[in-house]
Amino acid sequence: MTAQQQKTISPHIECTEMQLTIAGRVLYDNINLSLNPGEIWAVLGLNGAGKTTLLHTLAGIRPVGAGQIMINNKPIEQWTRIELAKQVGLLLQTQQDPFPGKVIEHVLIGRHPHLRAMQWESQQDYQLAQQALSMVGLTNFENRSLQTLSGGEYQRMVIAMVLVQQPNCFLLDEPVNHLDWQHQHQILNTLVTIANKQSSSILMALHDVNLAARYCSHCLMLFDDGEIAMGKTTDLLDSERLEQLYHTPITTIDSPHGQVFIPN
Amino acid sequence: MTNETPHPFTTSRYTSYRRIALLGLICLISFVVALSSGNIDISFAELFNLFDENANPLHAQVVLELRLPRMTHAFSTGALLALAGALMQVLLRNPLADPYILGISGGAAFAALLAIVFGLVGLSVSVAAFIGAMSAMLLVFGLSRGQGSWTASRLLLTGVVLASGWGAAISFILSIAPDNKLRSLIFWLMGDLSFASNIWPALITLVIGFVICLYFARNLNVLSLGAEQAQSLGLAINRFRWQLYLLASIMTAMAVVQAGSVGFIGLIIPHLLRLIGLRDYRLLIPAAVLAGGGLLVFADTVARSAFTDASLPVGVLTAAMGVPIFIFLLYRGVKSV
Numbered sequence A: 001m002t003a004q005q006q007k008t009i010s011p012h013i014e015c016t017e018m019q020l021t022i023a024g025r026v027l028y029d030n031i032n033l034s035l036n037p038g039e040i041w042a043v044l045g046l047n048g049a050g051k052t053t054l055l056h057t058l059a060g061i062r063p064v065g066a067g068q069i070m071i072n073n074k075p076i077e078q079w080t081r082i083e084l085a086k087q088v089g090l091l092l093q094t095q096q097d098p099f100p101g102k103v104i105e106h107v108l109i110g111r112h113p114h115l116r117a118m119q120w121e122s123q124q125d126y127q128l129a130q131q132a133l134s135m136v137g138l139t140n141f142e143n144r145s146l147q148t149l150s151g152g153e154y155q156r157m158v159i160a161m162v163l164v165q166q167p168n169c170f171l172l173d174e175p176v177n178h179l180d181w182q183h184q185h186q187i188l189n190t191l192v193t194i195a196n197k198q199s200s201s202i203l204m205a206l207h208d209v210n211l212a213a214r215y216c217s218h219c220l221m222l223f224d225d226g227e228i229a230m231g232k233t234t235d236l237l238d239s240e241r242l243e244q245l246y247h248t249p250i251t252t253i254d255s256p257h258g259q260v261f262i263p264n
Numbered sequence B: 001m002t003n004e005t006p007h008p009f010t011t012s013r014y015t016s017y018r019r020i021a022l023l024g025l026i027c028l029i030s031f032v033v034a035l036s037s038g039n040i041d042i043s044f045a046e047l048f049n050l051f052d053e054n055a056n057p058l059h060a061q062v063v064l065e066l067r068l069p070r071m072t073h074a075f076s077t078g079a080l081l082a083l084a085g086a087l088m089q090v091l092l093r094n095p096l097a098d099p100y101i102l103g104i105s106g107g108a109a110f111a112a113l114l115a116i117v118f119g120l121v122g123l124s125v126s127v128a129a130f131i132g133a134m135s136a137m138l139l140v141f142g143l144s145r146g147q148g149s150w151t152a153s154r155l156l157l158t159g160v161v162l163a164s165g166w167g168a169a170i171s172f173i174l175s176i177a178p179d180n181k182l183r184s185l186i187f188w189l190m191g192d193l194s195f196a197s198n199i200w201p202a203l204i205t206l207v208i209g210f211v212i213c214l215y216f217a218r219n220l221n222v223l224s225l226g227a228e229q230a231q232s233l234g235l236a237i238n239r240f241r242w243q244l245y246l247l248a249s250i251m252t253a254m255a256v257v258q259a260g261s262v263g264f265i266g267l268i269i270p271h272l273l274r275l276i277g278l279r280d281y282r283l284l285i286p287a288a289v290l291a292g293g294g295l296l297v298f299a300d301t302v303a304r305s306a307f308t309d310a311s312l313p314v315g316v317l318t319a320a321m322g323v324p325i326f327i328f329l330l331y332r333g334v335k336s337v
Helices: A002-009 A051-058 A081-087 A103-114 A123-135 A151-165 A181-198 A209-215 A239-246 B008-036 B044-048 B057-091 B104-117 B123-145 B152-176 B179-190 B200-223 B227-232 B237-259 B265-275 B281-305 B314-336
Strands: A013-022 A025-035 A040-045 A066-071 A088-091 A169-173 A201-205 A218-222 A228-232 A250-255 A258-263
Touching (some): A025 A051, A040 A209, A051 A088, A088 B227, A103 B200, A151 A169, A151 A181, A181 A209, A209 A258, B008 B044, B057 B200, B057 B265, B057 B281, B104 B152, B200 B227, B200 B281, B227 B237
Parallel strands (some): A088 A169
Antiparallel strands (some): A013 A066
16 A cells, blocks of 8 residues: 555656757756656647657656656666666657558557567457557557558557557657547547556647647746746646747637637 | 357467468478489488388488488578578668678678688688678678667668678689689579588577577567667667677578578568568568578579589579569569558
8 A cells, every 4th residue: 555655656757957968969957857647748849949859868768968867766777678668658759660560560569568578468468459559549450551551540550559568657759740630639538548547647749739738737848048947737838938939929719628829 | 179269369370370380391391302302313202211121221321411411501591591681671670681781791702712712622611701701790880880879771881881892802803713713703602502511500500599589589579660669668779789780690601601692582581471471570580490491492402403414503593483482472462452
């Protein structure tokens, strides 16, 4: 019971005085971020602001410039790759597979960190993959060849792959890329449900502020002058900050689903 | 019989196992054909009664001392090349990669030709070839590492450039070599199993390499999704790519030392297996051993028995057999999509 409580209290990811660098250039200094169970964060910023760099650094596939990242209270460099993959799942913005196979084969590769060497996926793993596919609206796509998928279907398949990975913390780089409205909302609702039910945390780069406003509990804004703002979405999102973030005049409209921001 | 309906998941895996079993059967047939055909025809029936008291002792000697070792050579070479090809295609993330693409065979061939020109024969040529292959490998690896960044494209470019360098060096040797050496030089370059002497080094390399590949097989699935994706799925890619490169190089070197540059097997066998649905490396690895080994045994049998007065370089045969099979499967695959 205490272990359970411990788990719900400690942040999945906590970085202190972290520096983000790209090609030797310092993008942001002194980032203190703590990603707690059940929280859903949006990372907002212009193209090239460093959203992807942030996600990759937190996932441990880029070295951190300075400062420290703790994953579940343990410094990131002390995790083995395979154990880290059970804690943190990363959805990449671009995907490549030179030898495309079937959807189900691809999704099942997401179970890799949970299997021993030489071990095959079990019936349970297979069912997990089927569930994930139905959660992203790809029921009956199991045996489809990857080459026959549309851009949005492919994107949803890759989301299914990170779902079967079952990490505590999801780092998602533009998860709604290529998705139509129906699937944008279906995917985000699915993610919110998972975060609530399994106390997962999510940090995702988004370009649609209105999706961030609607689905995310917290926001992290990466300004292009090296400033950072973070906090609860309701406190943080206003037209003034967004104008500063996007260098675009913005109008706020009240709708039945909350405030809506549109560029002028 | 249980009345539980088989799950589609297990069913598809059994289909794959059946395909591998079929490859195994084809492989066995190639063994029997290889042992029975040649200058002296030995019937299948006689082959199975070789150890009877009334069997022809000469035939037994031919089979055990000539054909069996040669068949073993062909099998291990073909299997090594197919495995190395599959590894290289993942490592370089390029469907056109084959065991020779990084110039490992170029280095081996250069050293071997140099040894032949200087009058060395037999084992010394093999040793020279192996040293050449390993030096070529270290050269590629050292140069492509540069400042520590180790990308597939950088490795590929370094290897391809060095391979053409080796090609020029080989042409140079051919142009200055005395006429009486030319024939053996060219046979070496085209791939020929009649040089092979000791069956054990390649066979042992094959067994060890195969076991390691099987152990790594799921990692190969993961790595083929790209470096970043592989890392985020828990693969320590730097160490793994190093291991892959080393393993593929040693297997290639061993194959080249035995048989010269037998083209094609390393490139087409993995693709051929993907075309029949064996994309998962846990299935592709054992299938590659059977298909690569079997194809080379067949090709070598034809190469040495097609003409009574001369034998062909086996590389000619692998291409002659491989091209039509591959194009057929590719064409069929395109139609069925």
